[in-house]
Amino acid sequence: MTTIEGFLNGLLVALQWGNLFYCFVGALIGTLIGVLPGIGPVATIAMLLPMTFYMAPVPALIMLAGIFYGAQYGGSTTAILVNLPGENSAVVTCLDGYQMARKGRAGPALAVAALGSLFAGMFATAFIVLLAPPLAKFALAFGAAEYFALMVLGLFAAIVLAHGSILKALGMITLGLLLSMVGTDLSSGAIRFTFGIQELTDRLDFVPLAMGVFAVAEVIRNLENPEARQTITTKFRDLWPTRDDFRRSWPAVLRGSVLGSFLGLLPGGGAMLSSFAAYSIEKRLSKEPERFGQGAVEGVAAPESANNAGAQTSFVPLLTLGIPGNATIALMAGAMMIHGVQPGPQVMSSNPDLFWGVIASMILGNFMLVVINLPLVFIWVKLLSVPYRLFYPAILVFCCIGVYTLNYAVFDVLMMIVFGFMGYLLLRWKFEPAPLLLAFILGPMLEDNFRRALNISDGDFMIFIERPISATLLVITVLLAGLMVLPALRKKRQTTFTEEA
Secondary structure, three states: OHHHHHHHHHHHHHHHHHHHHHHHHHHHHHHHHHHOOOOOHHHHHHHHHHHHHOOOOOHHHHHHHHHHHHHHHHHHHHHHHOOOOOHHHHHHHHHHHHHHHOOOHHHHHHHHHHHHHHHHHHHHHHHHHHHHHHHHHOOOOOOHHHHHHHHHHHHHHHHOOOOOOOHHHHHHHHHHHHHOOOOOOOOOOOEOOOOOHHHHHHHHHHHHHHHHHHHHHHHHHHHHOOOOOOOOOHHHHHHOOOHHHHHHHHHHHHHHHHHHHHHHOOOOOOHHHHHHHHHHHHHEEEEEEEEHHOOOHHHHHHHHHHHHHHHHHHHHHHHHOOOOHHHHHHHHHHHHOOOOOOOOHHHHHOOHHHHHHHHHEEEEEEEHHHHHHHOHHHHHHHHHOHHHHOOOOHHHHHHHHHHHHHOOOOHHHHHHHHHHEEEHHHHHHHOOOHHHHHHHHHHHHHHHHHHHHHHHOOOOHHHHOOOOOHHHHHHHHHHEEEEEEEEHHHHHHHHHHOOOO
């Protein structure tokens, strides 16, 4: 099947009424949780994972994908009108979007964000269609040694690109790997790290961990935050940007789309890194950098385009290499494995409807998001007047029901609560939990490929060096590890994530 044939087949799959419905549901939920600060796509997808058990793999992945990139759209609404980013990647949009709103130009800011995101979504989808098939074919040449080296590289890249302290990110990777080893070792039958608890012999479940560390922990943390918000309203007839807005914004949209598409491929990159990088580049390229932070339309167009493109292309490493690049994509990987689909290059040949259907659904989802966002912007803003304390009981009840229905075991609910408090403490101590989830997902595959490589070589560790692809990936990993300890890089890295905020 050629790329064109595969994509056209994916469009037919995505256009089926059931898949269209779940695409719309995902986009709608994504917009909603993007608008409401304090929930986020990771926590929402974690809460909805149990529901996908009763769905076919294709509509389940289409819905979860819609939630992810839909949240990038919704986050801009509160960033512009309330100066409160609904999603982390919308932090940069606050800088100029809210200033435009204060000057009575909230409508053009919202329209530029929506249209820029639409173009970026189309560009990123075309990028995926062109890049994914050759990358998947290349990955078919990977053996156990290559996959082990690739996963090690992915974990180290996640450490480098994680926000905050590198040492803390390394600690989260280590903790995630340790948690992935709890239970019965499938190779030897040995029971590890269960401390005599019978329920742990079947390994820690992915869903209670994800829902606890992200959903429950976020609820606890957000109860500490004040809810005072100053909302700026706009009229629908004032939404359309001026000719000068289009002239200034289209180069920023194009650059943001290209940059976001490439940065989305990096482990730990995705939407947030893309939006920060795009804003920084626009500010440096501008002949009037003093306009940024004062209501520059480019300061809205660039990050909003970049974060949407980055969110969509972050699916490429998962679908082609089987490596999740961030916490949300790790949840997608978990959902695929729950449905018996192993992420990686075999997906394109063994599950072409899933592979191409999810990609094609992104085009439909992006058009749906424009229709959902602009006409309903006033409804989304009205939701901000609902106190968060009224949302959290429903979120917690939904989490408990979802986790309990996994195995109909109270132990799973207790584990979710334990991980929830652990996640809250990690957030309080400024440990980023995303690397923990990545390591937890990759841990079993990392261990399995390491053992298989050694079995092939009769215990000779030189197999990782003698195979060219594996050796190249390990050399890049060593270079990354060396760069992490350079003071100049640490200072630059910290500046990248904090100077604009």
